[in-house]
Amino acid sequence: MDAELLRRLTPSVIGVLVRRGADFAAAEDAVQDALVEAVRHWPADPPRDPKGWLVTAAWRKFLDATRAETARRRREDLADEEPAPGPASAADDTLQLYFLCAHPSLTPSSAVALTLRAVGGLTTRQIARAYLVPEATMAQRISRAKRTVSGVRFDRPGDVATVLRVLYLVFNEGYSGDVDLAAEAIRLTRLLAARVDHPEAAGLLALMLLHHARRAARTTPDGGLVPLAEQDRGRWDTALITEGVGILQAALARDRLGEFQAQAAVAALHADAPTAEETDWPQIVEWYDELVRLTDSPVVRLNRAVAVGEAEGPRAGLAALAELDVSLPRHTAVTAYLHERDGDLATAARLYAEAARKASNLAERDHLNRQAARLNTREPR
Known part of the structure; x- marks a missing residue:
């Protein structure tokens, strides 16, 4: 039994039933019943047209359920619509x-x-x-x-x-x-x-690939967070990076810039830097300026403040941060980081501890507590 094949066919078969007039809930239930039948029968008697088999079986399941709940006239109308066995439509449902x-x-x-x-x-x-x-x-x-x-x-x-x-x-x-x-x-x-045919679909795919390429380097063996600047870039997936950059370049060439393309461009600049010190922060700030223009998102402005702090110095980053609502997620953690960059270690340690108390998950909380402890004991980075 090819479970992956059934998984790929499921949305298309649901779409066929919806297009024929079934409501979504009834269509989804009928397809699930048809999948159970497929698991029972296909190993001994695999169909030549798997999608066609599922469409026919699911439509019959739908009719069975409909006959039990609707009036005779509606039952007869639906029964007349039952498709004859044969190849399934190639329509994209x-x-x-x-x-x-x-x-x-x-x-x-x-x-x-x-x-x-x-x-x-x-x-x-x-x-x-x-x-x-x-x-x-x-x-x-x-x-x-x-x-x-x-x-x-x-x-x-x-x-x-x-x-x-x-x-x-x-x-x-x-x-x-x-x-x-x-x-x-x-x-x-x-x-x-x-x-x-939409450049933002390509932009989102590129963004996902570029972020996913860094996945293996994001955590320690015990689940601790590893900040981007400290990640082992040799563990990044170069094949995913190459694919993501190629998709992004093709999308940008269409000159229909959107939010996901701009985010992917930032991710690509990080991926392109051999070391954290070689990151092109001025260009990243420019892309965040585009993102602010496209979204006017407070979260984007927060990330832009970090980039400004890297490109122009921590005090410039703190000035950009001062314009934002302090209740924003990660605002306290970013403030702590920029104060540390500016040499105010006592303030940074206090803010790291405060940010840890606000953290939304255990891994983030532990990371921020470690940063506070490191500064309180004046341990080197």
Whole structure:
């Protein structure tokens, strides 16, 4: 049994049923039932057209459920529509699922969960483990999301920007449990980039590849965080960097700059530097200026302050930081870093400890506490 094949076919088969008139929840349930049948029958009798087999089986499951719940007239209308066995349509229904799962009526967390289930083909248990929540909690979240989008029909092109935002959220979840969400986000973004002619889809794929290339160097063997400047660049994945830079260059050549392309350009400049000391910080500041123009995001302004501190000195960075809301995530940690760069070690140590108390995860908290302890004992970096 080729589990990967079933996983790849799942979104397309759901899309076929939705296009034929099934609401999303019923289509997803019918396809899951068809997958169970495939697992039972395919090992002994593999079909010549796997997608066609799944479409036929899922449509019959849908009809069975519909017959149990609807009036005779509706049952007869649907029964007349049952497709004859044969090769499945080559129509691209997966793209429609991307837009359905990123529907604006869904919360970001629900959109991510639904995307992983319908487009990614992950089980509810796998998604729950990735989010470190009980399976029943995730099942309720997905059920609510399916009910929300049930009955939605597409009579105009979907919003690619919304889909890209959802995929970016998936990527940023990283890795936990038995599902590597960063790798899954890259896989799904590759699929999307192959289906839409949009430079920001390519920009997001490039950004993911460039960030993912540094993954092996980001943590110590015991799970501690390793800052970018201290990472062993020999452990970066050069193949992913080369691919990401190539995709980015092709996207930038189209002269339709967007947020993800600009972020990828920053990542590419970090990847291009043989050592942290050789990083082209002035050019990174220029790209952050573009990002501020595109997004006016406080988080972008915070990252820009760090880059200004590296390019023009820590006091320039602190001046840029003074314009921002102190409640921003990482604001205290960045302030501590720039004070350390400026030689005010006592203030930096106090702020590192304060930032540790505000940290959102254990690894970040431990890293910041180590920075505070190092300065309090005046240990060298």
